[in-house]
Amino acid sequence: MEETRGLILHGCKLAEVLEENLLNLANEPDFFLRSCDEIIGAFSRVKDRLSREVVHRQFDIRTQEWLRSGAGTSTDNRAMDLLNPQAILGHSSSSAYHDAYRLELVGHQMAGGRDVEGGADGWRGDMWPEIKPMDASNPSPWTASSKRRRRKDEADKIAVRVPAPQMGNLDLPPEDGFTWRKYGQKEILGYKHPRSYYRCTHQKFYQCPAKKQVQRLDEDFYTFEVTYRGNHMCNITSTAPSATIPPSVEHGTIPQTTGMQPPVSQWLSIEVKPSPVVEATPTIFDTLAFRYPGTMGGARPSSCGNLAAGGSGSAGPSGPRFPDYQPVAEFADAMFNSGSSSNNSMELIFSSIDENWDTAREKKH
DNA sequence: CTGATTTGACCTAC
């Protein structure tokens, strides 16, 4: 928070300087342009930080409330799985998105009979995901107003509303920290806008079953309804992967870092155990920190999906598999400085890990 | 050249 205050003061000072030199406006337009950029930049960063804090606090409160409510029974495993990480959306780096980590889980029928209720028509931007008992009279909230068809596998769906970009490519689906490949688009009866179908880019390589559908709302052109199906079995996100709540977030404060912070999606992707006690599940980063003390610099990003977070002996390519000689610092550096939305960097990271892993295995044999 | 997107055809649940 001190840093945020500092940024605000810095922005104010820049504005003062600008004001003092206002008479020279005609003579030095470049100077004013640069000053305006700096001021905008400073306040944008302030806005980002404050947005993050609001989200972190709300998220923390909601999570704790949810756990306290006794929802943490075994039948709710999937509820929490579903909160992780797809429901907790990231966003593009555009500050328009920072306005709104506004989510709503609008309908999911849990195996245990619980539902994430939707107010398909009553969504407000300040709402936070709520988990409520399923209402049998309204089995599929997002289709509540019509007699739309309902498939068997709708039980595995979870829908989230996210703000659509308001400039640039308006058709671009909201970024959520994962990489998706579009495999279809279809006009849907009763909707003005077509529905786009995406699957995880790594579906083939990791047999990742995650899919999502993106539908622009009829009543609000600038809102997408994103429906997720299936959990990620891969370990790759477009940002850093995600899994656990950083300790500072767990205690209701913002993770304080110096310089640029990672995208919020990194921190908000959580894994909460269904038991009343919230226990941290070891991630690959915990493993690394244990094996290479000091190398992770205390940063604790999370891993993608719940499978990856289960660092204890998870099979397949997503488990912890860092050979002893792994240049962890390099890896971490690549991970945290890889930009917010390029999937290429992550591909590079993981392909490099794969290569090293293979090399290490060959050496052992 | 490779990987992503588009789009008509096909499959499947209802």
Add this chain to the structure above:
DNA sequence: GTAGGTCAAATCAG
């Protein structure tokens, strides 16, 4: 039979 979901060939973009 209808509509939602997926496939896959053609096309596009980097």
